[in-house]
Amino acid sequence: MTSPIAPVATTGYPWPIETTRLANGLRVVVSEDRTAPVVCVNLWYDVGSRHEPPGQTGFAHLFEHLMFEGSQHVKKTEHMKLVQGNGGSLNATTNPDRTNYFETMPSEHLELALWLEADRMGGLVPALTQETLDNQREVVKNERRQRYENVPYGDAWLRLLPLLYPQGHPYHHATIGSMEDLNAADLDTFKAFHQQYYAPNNAVLTVVGDTTAAEVFALAEKYFGAIATVPDIPPAPDGTLPTPAPEPAREEVTAAVPAPRIYLSHRTYPFGTKGYDTMTVLATVLGNGRGSRLYQRLADGARIAQPDYIGAYGVDLAHAPAPLIVTATAKDGVSLETLEAGLSDVMRSLIDEPVTDDELNRAKALLTTAWWRQVSTAGGRADTLGRYATQFGDPAAAAERLSQWLAVTAEDLTAAAKEVLRPESRVTLTYLPGEPS
């Protein structure tokens, strides 16, 4: 069957992309699509928890919260009210690499969204108060409790990072930060943080949807053009590290968890490299879906792992070797040792047993669907373009990711597994049910 909508392997981004740069350094990316009467405004700031010095863990994320609490011409609580009160959805996220802010609006409110973003980029500091900081500090501490402390295995990511990245490395600490550092956060530090990093020349503005490039370029100049360039923004500490890690690391946790669980992890390559594309396909072969090796051999097959809690995935970080994470949880009556031996065997199979055509095609088909799902909304598209503009200097590079995944061969996978997945470079984190010691 032929179809006008057959997925095209030659481009993963079959929509127009237009770019400009304002005199103050703000990069502007526009991708027009008139299908739905909605528009997404997305800002990537090239600052994340990797920029945090010792004693200030969690500050980039806490700062993200402060961005919703009013700015020079936007009163406290008004930001949320104006976006939702005009039909929009909004959020922001912080990770080790960057901080992003985004709102999807009915398209007649494009200008409102740009005004709101410009006001908090150029005018946040006058609105920052001790009361707001104290309130959002408590909110973030509750976020930490809710997401990391009060759920079984919730601290796994907090434990894996220091095992994967040495002291002083920009990825050594988790973005949520420590309670101790959050308690010590003072207002002047946040004012300085904004003045240092929330600069037009440290950001990418992406607009996707029901508008034109000409309209957005003119509005960007109108609202963001007055914001001053910040010279000499200091880079984050260098994240260069060898892959694979030179030695293994292991942590064994006894905690109030319902079943034994294992996380295995390896440092791989930075997101955006050929090596990481290979890892993305390898993780899919290994642990994505019921047809994956982990599922087939441990959840089905040997039946030692719980079928709902087994998988493998990469964490898409771009400024140092990104982690591949493999996890499995023991079925009733199965020991941690049995599960770990099973996991190790499946990991080794990627070196010893070539990936078959069926396995490779399955992985590529799943990744193809995942890619098109990611770009199926204005919001998903905007965030994708913002990422590629920020991290690789070119939003159009996004179009190549899918074809780069599809170009990975079985030989590439075996070679990468040999290089990266050796037990001598493995991080192992285990959980056993019991009283914490």
Added chain:
Amino acid sequence: MTLVTSRPAPGDARPYAFPAVRRISAHGGTVIAAHLPGQILASAVLLLDAGAARETDGREGTATVLAKSMEEGTRKRDSAAYALALEGLGAELAPSVDWDAFRVGVSAPGPLLAGAVRLAAEAARTPKLDPADVARVRDDEVTALRMDWAQPGPRADAALRGDLFGADGRYSRPLHGDPTSVAAVTVEDVLAFHEAWLLRPGVLLVAGDLDGLDLNALAEAAFEGTSGEPLEPAGPLGVVLPDRRRTILVDRPGSVQSTLRLGHRAPERATPDYVPMTLAATVLGGAFTSRLNHLIREVKGYTYGIRGSYAMTRRSGRFEVAAGVQTAVTAPAIRDTLGEIARTEAEGVTEAELEVARSWRAGQLSVEMQTPGAIAGALATLVVHGLPDDYYETLRREYLEATVEQVSRAAADHLSTDRLTLVVEGDGTVIRDELAEFGDLADAEV
């Protein structure tokens, strides 16, 4: 040059339209399809009148065990071959169970959708259901529920449901059952549920670029070998409220937060008050700037987030406020929450608040309905609740036209602060004594 000081006015709004809907009847069933020009992915959902409400008492979770057993092989191929065939199309099976329906969903690039629907139907209509496989899936589901119930939330949810719907059989138990009820599910229960409810045609929902999809072929794939008439829906359960407020403690030793679930019963989805109730709940606890989130998060800092909402199914409804609050502020957080519910019940909403709620709910119909999956979900709502194809246009207009008087009256009629059940899941040794001020305190039996 400086920042622009004044807020820009909106541009011209494009008229709202839900995607064009096409219906065909073929091969014994109905296909309802929404046209999304240019979408590369397409979604299909086989919607069957086989919700959890059809399960036998004491065997709650039967439908979920069936849903998870469907991929253990079909009459045509074993589980490994099935996984490879479906995932080789880039699709994964998404079976799900709610109170009203059993859904089997797949998404794939448009040209591959027909193959994915054929495989989804193969699993739904002709699963192998080997007794040993079903028993193993059942045991795995018991374990999975124990994993889930180790998190804060599910036990509190079960305690609230048990209290609100205690006299209503299946509705008094969790949607997916609990570890005990699932352990009691037999292979025969699963086979009987499949035989009774999954062999009727049902409805196939499709969302995608219809120019590349053959709806007749999709109908054939979905309905081949099925028979039976649509089932008559059962009547609503009604709204029964207790005569006074009560508090239930679910002990979770060492918990650093208390999980709050405050609720009472409410009308079912067909209520004529659906729009004003939804808007009242949006003002109270739906929007970020809602009364609850503003006070409990943005002023007090007690929580990462608090939500209040009505959830309505074909036969039942309930009002609920849900939050996780720091253990040390459990009583003050409950006090403030009750205060905002009571204020909304007594005084209604203001025009300024309602204006945010109206525009947000109306705008969400465009903003949150961009993907084939979201549109297929919207089609399912039409079928389950017997709504017309132009429903979303009507709903949008009703949101935008709702008045302060209508919404305030809905708040007065459908909030009952003094008859709430307050479920608190937290560290009993720390919070038990302070809960006394909120009314009769009992310990949960979950």
